[in-house]
Amino acid sequence: MGVDRKETLHLIKDLLKGGTPKWYAHPEDYKAMVQEWHKEAHENLMAECRSYKVDDQDSLANPAGRRVNIMPAAVFMRKLRTEGGLTCFSHDSTLKDGSASLFVLMPTRNGGEFQPMCSIQVPLMWEWSLLRLDPRTGLPSGFRDIGWRSAVRCLIFNGALTEKRAHEIFGKPRICAVSRRYRRMLFDFNNNMRRQNAA
Numbered sequence: 543m544g545v546d547r548k549e550t551l552h553l554i555k556d557l558l559k560g561g562t563p564k565w566y567a568h569p570e571d572y573k574a575m576v577q578e579w580h581k582e583a584h585e586n587l588m589a590e591c592r593s594y595k596v597d598d599q600d601s602l603a604n605p606a607g608r609r610v611n612i613m614p615a616a617v618f619m620r621k622l623r624t625e626g627g628l629t630c631f632s633h634d635s636t637l638k639d640g641s642a643s644l645f646v647l648m649p650t651r652n653g654g655e656f657q658p659m660c661s662i663q664v665p666l667m668w669e670w671s672l673l674r675l676d677p678r679t680g681l682p683s684g685f686r687d688i689g690w691r692s693a694v695r696c697l698i699f700n701g702a703l704t705e706k707r708a709h710e711i712f713g714k715p716r717i718c719a720v721s722r723r724y725r726r727m728l729f730d731f732n733n734n735m736r737r738q739n740a741a
Contacts, residue, residue: 587679588679588680591681594681595681596673596682599673599675599682601719601720602672602682603672603673603674603675605672607670607718607719608669608670608671608672608689608720609668609670609672610669611668611669612666612668612669613666613669613690614666614667615632615664615665615666615667618662618667618690618693619631619632621711622646622711625710625711626702626703626711628647628702628703629646629647630644630646630647631644632662632664634664635661640664641661641662641664641688642661642662642663642664643660643661644660644661644693644696646659648700648702657700659693659696659697659700660692660696660700661693662688662693663688667687667688667690667693668690669690669691669715670689670691670692670721671685671689671691671692672685672687673685674686691715691721694708695728698731699731705732
């Protein structure tokens with residue numbers, strides 16, 4: 543859709559009918575006001591951002607305790623195939639961020655098909671995922687590291703592995719503050735499954 547030149551000229555003429563606006567002719571007079579508006583808008587944004595903060599995001603974004611027990615992605619995949627008995631493959635992401643998609647052959651009415659499970663990190667994965675925080679807002683903006691425990695949790699939630707079998711293959715997580723969220727998510731998942739089965 544083109545711009546109506548006649549209408550635009552009419553609008554400009556209407557804007558300038560009282561002469562050149564002061565904010566255009568003398569911008570220095572309005573600089574402090576603009577800075578004050580900018581500061582107020584920034585403070586409002588920060589106040590709003592605080593309400594979206596994840597409960598334990600400081601812990602999730604702290605590398606201490608999370609960057610432990612490194613495992614090559616190839617070893618992780620081999621464990622799934624040999625010890626887990628899964629038919630699976632990974633496909634590099636088009637994002638070129640070191641992530642890959644994990645697919646597992648799952649039973650269906652038609653026999654079986656590969657289904658996406660989660661993302662993994664190649665070539666190496668720490669045990670725990672590490673959250674990335676936006677430096678301007680302090681809010682989560684994805685993951686700096688994708689942990690292999692996160693992938694294990696997704697496999698359990700999607701029915702590719704049972705929790706018991708997953709822990710036989712990869713070991714139970716150490717009881718500590720770092721593993722609290724993981725253990726809580728598995729606990730909630732198992733409780734929901736029990737409720738659904740009882741219904």
